[in-house]
Amino acid sequence: MNENNEKISLNYIFKLLLHNRKALIIGQILTIIAIMVSVPIPLLLPLLVDEVLLNKPDFFVNNIDKFFGSGNAIYYIVIVTIIVLFLRLVYFIFGVAITKIFTKVSKYVTFKIRERLLNHLEHVNMNEYESLGSGSISANLITDVNTLDNFIVSIASKFIASILTLIAVAIVIITINPVLGLMILFIQPIIMILSKKIAKKTGVLKQEENKAIEVFQNNINETLDLFGQIKASNKEKYFFDDSIKKAQNIQKTSNEFNYKSVAYERFSFTIFLIAFEIFRAVGLILVAYSDLSIGLMFAMFGYIWFIMTPVQDILTIQYAYASASAAINRINKILDLKCEKNGTEELNKSSEKIDISIQNLNFSYKEDKDTLKDVSFDIKSGDKVAIIGASGSGKTTIAHLISGFYSKNSGDILYNNISIDNLSRQSLRENIFLVLQMPILFNNTLKFNITMGNENISDEQIYKALKIAQLYDTVEKMSDKLETIVGKHGVRLSGGQRQRLSIARMIIANPAVVIFDESTSALDVHTEVKLFNDLEEFLKEKTVITIAHRLSTVKNAHMIYVLEDGKLVQSGNHKELEEKEGHYLEFVKNQLI
Numbered sequence: 001m002n003e004n005n006e007k008i009s010l011n012y013i014f015k016l017l018l019h020n021r022k023a024l025i026i027g028q029i030l031t032i033i034a035i036m037v038s039v040p041i042p043l044l045l046p047l048l049v050d051e052v053l054l055n056k057p058d059f060f061v062n063n064i065d066k067f068f069g070s071g072n073a074i075y076y077i078v079i080v081t082i083i084v085l086f087l088r089l090v091y092f093i094f095g096v097a098i099t100k101i102f103t104k105v106s107k108y109v110t111f112k113i114r115e116r117l118l119n120h121l122e123h124v125n126m127n128e129y130e131s132l133g134s135g136s137i138s139a140n141l142i143t144d145v146n147t148l149d150n151f152i153v154s155i156a157s158k159f160i161a162s163i164l165t166l167i168a169v170a171i172v173i174i175t176i177n178p179v180l181g182l183m184i185l186f187i188q189p190i191i192m193i194l195s196k197k198i199a200k201k202t203g204v205l206k207q208e209e210n211k212a213i214e215v216f217q218n219n220i221n222e223t224l225d226l227f228g229q230i231k232a233s234n235k236e237k238y239f240f241d242d243s244i245k246k247a248q249n250i251q252k253t254s255n256e257f258n259y260k261s262v263a264y265e266r267f268s269f270t271i272f273l274i275a276f277e278i279f280r281a282v283g284l285i286l287v288a289y290s291d292l293s294i295g296l297m298f299a300m301f302g303y304i305w306f307i308m309t310p311v312q313d314i315l316t317i318q319y320a321y322a323s324a325s326a327a328i329n330r331i332n333k334i335l336d337l338k339c340e341k342n343g344t345e346e347l348n349k350s351s352e353k354i355d356i357s358i359q360n361l362n363f364s365y366k367e368d369k370d371t372l373k374d375v376s377f378d379i380k381s382g383d384k385v386a387i388i389g390a391s392g393s394g395k396t397t398i399a400h401l402i403s404g405f406y407s408k409n410s411g412d413i414l415y416n417n418i419s420i421d422n423l424s425r426q427s428l429r430e431n432i433f434l435v436l437q438m439p440i441l442f443n444n445t446l447k448f449n450i451t452m453g454n455e456n457i458s459d460e461q462i463y464k465a466l467k468i469a470q471l472y473d474t475v476e477k478m479s480d481k482l483e484t485i486v487g488k489h490g491v492r493l494s495g496g497q498r499q500r501l502s503i504a505r506m507i508i509a510n511p512a513v514v515i516f517d518e519s520t521s522a523l524d525v526h527t528e529v530k531l532f533n534d535l536e537e538f539l540k541e542k543t544v545i546t547i548a549h550r551l552s553t554v555k556n557a558h559m560i561y562v563l564e565d566g567k568l569v570q571s572g573n574h575k576e577l578e579e580k581e582g583h584y585l586e587f588v589k590n591q592l593i
């Protein structure tokens with residue numbers, strides 16, 4: 001199987017099922033045995049009506065007499081009851097074994113599908129990822145894969161079993177009485193299709209209820225997540241009134257679903273009972289006017305109940321198939337997301353000398369708007385450069401492109417003359433570290449967030465990094481020190497602490513190129529100056545790209561690049577740029593004001 005290109009399809013699922021060929025065959029053999037054990041059950045006790053109660057000894061009484069000796073009515077009834085109970089017990093044991101086998105197979109298939117999606121997601125490029133968004137991707141991975149799981153269980157365990165059961169029952173009841181047998185076999189499924197159609201109406205109502213719940217859930221999640229901000233902007237009433245409206249919608253849709261679903265269910269059951277009464281009447285007529293015995297008539301009634309399950313299962317598979325097809329389409333949207341280019345060439349980390357050359361770089365997040373337009377500049381190894389420009393001019397975008405998060409539209413970025421397209425992502429990320437303005441942390445310990453789970457890093461190294469990042473005293477004061485849990489997204493830390501933690505993470509990663517994207521914006525000037533002083537030695541040999549709004553942060557850069565509306569409009573050092581009319585001078589003047 002070509003794991004790289006093949007989309008999820010019924011064929012793909014089938015191939016995965018075949019990985020467990022042996023289990024499937026054993027499962028189907030056990031299913032056939034279970035059917036053979038269960039099909040005679042409705043026949044056994046009713047036959048005693050004829051043979052024992054109506055005194056017409058036949059197969060059972062004759063054989064019991066032959067093997068165990070004769071007795072009274074209780075004697076025969078007890079023996080046949082024991083046989084029935086035994087058969088039911090065997091059927092139960094086989095049922096458990098079959099469920100175990102097929103569940104294992106289907107869980108294997110769903111795991112493989114999830115694994116395939118996750119393996120793909122791992123390499124998806126950022127622009128593509130953002131086109132779907134985390135909400136819909138997680139829904140695909142959880143709900144849609146579960147829908148497939150239901151379908152796979154049904155198809156693997158119930159489809160063949162139901163068809164075989166129906167064939168076996170059809171043979172038995174047509175043999176007993178062709179007229180009543182055929183009547184049951186035709187009318188019963190029609191009734192069940194009818195009730196399924198009614199159930200579908202309930203399904204629509206259920207979907208409306210689910211939608212209302214989902215809308216409420218998203219709304220309340222956001223309201224609670226932004227609780228502080230809502231209070232700060234004095235908008236509690238607006239947001240909570242909105243949530244109440246959404247809760248009211250749940251009340252309305254739930255009410256509709258609950259009472260109508262019960263009504264529809266009772267209606268379907270009534271139709272079934274009506275048909276059952278008609279079968280009973282026909283059965284009585286056949287007993288009166290044909291050779292159908294009373295016992296066999298009871299057996300036929302038993303089979304009416306008996307075939308409900310397989311008919312129902314076949315109809316359910318039909319609906320499960322419709323849901324599974326829709327789920328497959330949605331899941332394939334993940335596989336449609338393009339992967340980032342991953343070349344094979346490596347940068348030599350030990351050399352720690354990386355020249356970067358940005359050549360005629362063009363990039364757009366959306367097709368209709370160019371975010372970077374023909375940007376070119378070179379950064380030599382060890383250079384300290386700054387990028388400035390108005391908000392939205394494209395500074396962060398360049399940082400993301402240099403770090404390989406997004407894929408360029410055209411132009412090139414060369415690292416030691418290797419094009420980004422030919423460079424392995426791992427090598428790129430090992431060498432280039434982007435320190436973000438708003439680092440989002442894992443809800444784990446400080447230590448985990450600094451080392452990113454690398455257990456080879458000693459506490460001593462971490463404390464050293466924390467000292468440079470001006471975070472040592474803060475961590476020392478925490479009761480759990482490095483084991484302190486930072487909360488979801490790092491909420492238990494201040495913005496400045498999160499930024500410094502991200503810098504400590506960078507120090508531990510020890511890359512050749514560091515990009516600071518407003519990475520110290522939340523720090524007071526005093527701490528920022530101290531931080532950069534302490535970082536000086538660490539950054540000495542490294543290439544440093546700083547994106548900042550503060551003059552003090554960019555002033556000492558060897559080279560300053562000024563961006564405006566995605567274009568590079570000025571470049572030079574502070575002294576050169578300060579003497580020219582232009583954006584940089586404006587920037588300096590604004591800072592002075």
Ligand SMILES: Nc1ncnc2c1ncn2[C@@H]1O[C@H](COP(=O)(O)OP(=O)(O)OP(=O)(O)O)[C@@H](O)[C@H]1O
Pocket residue numbers: 130365366371389390391392393394395396397398
């Ligand atoms: N993920 C994204 N999807 C779509 N558009 C984006 C995305 N990120 C940024 N943009 C748009 O791209 C343009 C450049 O944004 P960018 O973040 O690079 O600017 P910036 O110069 O870093 O701004 P700031 O100084 O405010 O951080 C903006 O118009 C922004 O709206």
